Amino acid sequence: MKIFEEIESEVQSYARSFPRVFNKAQGEFLYDEEGNQYLDFLAGAGTLNYGHNNPVFKEKLLEYIHQDGITHGLDLHTKAKGEFLESFNEKILKPRNLEYVMQFTGPTGTNAVEAALKLTRNIKGRENIIAFTNGFHGVSLGSLSATGNSHHRGAAGVSLSGTSRMPYDGYLGDHIDTTIYLDKVLTDSSSGIDKPAAVIVETVQGEGGINAASFEWLRNLEKICRKHDVLLIVDDIQAGCGRTGTYFSFEEAGIYPDIITMSKSLGGYGLPFAVVLIRPELDHWKPGEHNGTFRGNNFAFVTAKAAIDHYWADNQFSKQVKKKGEYVSQRLNTIVDQYGDGNFTTRGRGMFQGINCVNGELAEKITRSAFKQGLIIETSGADDQVVKLLCPLIISEENLTRGIDIIENTIREVCAKEDSIPAQKKYFNVKRLAS
Template structure:
């Protein structure tokens, strides 16, 4: 650990919560250098939906590298890119009657968001983007302006502009439809809200606290966009690629975004990869107007195609996610009913769920104790008050149960007042 203390920046975050040197991972399991085994309910913050070192993807990647396949190609045409596009079109877009143009951006989610907001502004001629309370869209300046979290916003060092903040679903209470407020201010020339270019929204706010918008709210939001001529952008970077049960998190609502951003688990293997899907009429870029040196990550194209081919050629995988999501809901509901003196609540949908512990301090104690029992799990929300489950979608039933058992054990112990856990009390499972 000495080298990390000596020269790595203080900006490191997850390393503080999980102070171990990890050196091996497989599926939903990770091991540190001492051979201790952990269940991974963080999964690269949603990047490893298909698990660590998925053997199906690893083999095709090894074969591709062994054959001297193109690794880096800027935005030139390559076989790997063409095969990915074909798989995406044939197995994801066409079966859903989705006609979109694909833009390859820099390989991070924030770059995809930057591109989406930029094209919306260029097409409409308007500057501002409507964003929502507790939203998280990245930490580059444009995306950060759309992000609500003050911890990240305060680090910008400059004024963040170009956005209008609106209340997300349930932000003002369960009986208030905040799309009605949005409709009102857009219709009122004296509201102080200039005609925006677009709205950008997460159907489930991951970093914002596992806030899941209702189906009705999403449909109403799309209707407001159409009424006022706003482009509708869905940021599906963390909630997409199956996390909520379908490939896209908005499918259940039956809505049709104008622009969609994807990243995180898109590559399938944890390789950097991001893209923007846009309606064909919106593709008004001039050549090279939005670019990036690493927008042609061919290794990611190879594994992304493998992920689509194996998991999304039919609806079997989707049904499995929904089955596991139902089990998670039942278990978390039971835990909430037993602990927290009626103050705990469940949040989210599919395999994108969590427990609101009200207090960030309490949630931190729970996740720290869970880590001592061999479970890697993080918190989210404005005050880090949500214990956030983000395990790989391919997790076995046995390990899903085991992970939730650890969460329940940690909650039971913390709620019972046994909060000062000696450092030597570690429940690691040997490799």
């Protein structure tokens, strides 16, 4: 560990929560240098939907490398890119009656968001973008302006402009449709909200605390965008690639976004890869207006194609994910019913769920205890108060059960310890964290 302490920047984050040197991974497992096995419910923050070192993808990648396939190709036409595009079009877009062109950006999600925001502003000739409370879209300046988290925004060093914040579904209570407010401010010329070029939204807010928008809210949002001539961007970087049970997280809502941003599990193998899907009539780019040296990761094209061909050629994988998601819901609801007592609630959908704790301190105790029992799991939310389940979608039912058993055990232990603390002290801790 000494070299990391001496050389690596203080900006490191996950390494603080999981202070081990990891050197091997397979499927839903990580291993440290001492040979200890950890069940991975972090999965590269949603990058490893198909698990670590997926053997199907690895075989295709090694074959491509041994054939001296193109590694770096800028935006040149390559065989690997062409084959990926063909698979994506034939097995993802056409079966869903979707028509998009694909822009290859720099290989991170935030770069895809930057491109999407830039494009919509150029199309509409307007600067303002509507973003939502608790949204997370990246930490480069354009994306950060649409991100709600004060911790990340505070590191910008400059003012973050060009966006207006609106309340996400449920932000003002379960029975208040916040799209009505959005419609009102866009209708009222004296609302102080400049007419936007676009609205950017996550159907499930991952970093914001696993807040899942209802399908009705998403449909209302799309209607308002159409009514006011505003483009709709769905950020599917973490919620996409099957995480909610369908390939795109918005499918069951029945909406048709103008633009979609994707990254994380798109590459299949954990290789950096990001794209923007654009309705053809909106592809107003001039050559090279948005580029990047690493927008042609051909290794990722190979593994991304393998992921589509192996898992998305039919609906069987989607059915398996939905079934596992139903199991997760049932288990988490049972845990909350048994140990909740005002401390816990569930949230999310599909295999994108979490347990909302009364505060971040309680959530941290749960994840820290879980790590000691061999489970890697993180928190999210404004105060890191949500224990976030983000395991690989290919996880076996046995290991999914095992992971949730660990979560339940840690909650039982933490609750037992909390019950032993005098009520006055517990109340003080909650109030102190809330302040």
